Amino acid sequence: AQKITQTQPGMFVQEKEAVTLDCTYDTSDPSYGLFWYKQPSSGEMIFLIYQGSYDQQNATEGRYSLNFQKARKSANLVISASQLGDSAMYFCAMRGVLSGYALNFGKGTSLLVTP
């Protein structure tokens, strides 16, 4: 079975600061994908970043980077230069053959960016 754990229910960060959102996972899949999504209060899930389990380099997308440590089974999201619009729920998710490639989500972390 696959399991995604996000241990931080809520986080605060000041505008323009960097913040790290934690994600650990457990799987016996030989090949899997890790994703981060942002969900504002409107409800839509917005794709942020993807990391493949065999990717040698950490993924980056603009202000988002993924700190992937395969041996520790962690895939933390780093947001640099936080903006007020970054306030939202953030979900870590995984897909692999064991789930039939369905996305398996963590419980999420609520991020509040303050002025």
Add this chain to the structure above:
Amino acid sequence: KAGVTQTPRYLIKTRGQQVTLSCSPISGHRSVSWYQQTPGQGLQFLFEYFSETQRNKGNFPGRFSGRQFSNSRSEMNVSTLELGDSALYLCASSPRAGGPGETQYFGPGTRLLVL
């Protein structure tokens, strides 16, 4: 390119009724997945359709069903509604099915309230 669209955005139903939700994927995307999001259970996978065939199904009762049309549009149906079916129903599309690296792009969701 237009994103994933879902209709209706909001629904209020009473127990015992049935409901049909609709999802139009991003143009060119042939895989459509459905997820249920509730405060208690978080995000849970319902099913995935590709080329009009159900590829994968989550752990939901038979009251939950879906289908996909030749233009890749998808509908999901919930019969004999229960109070616990109140949730945000999210549809996601991807170009292809399967594979750990396929990114799913989500629609704005349909908020269903069962009274």
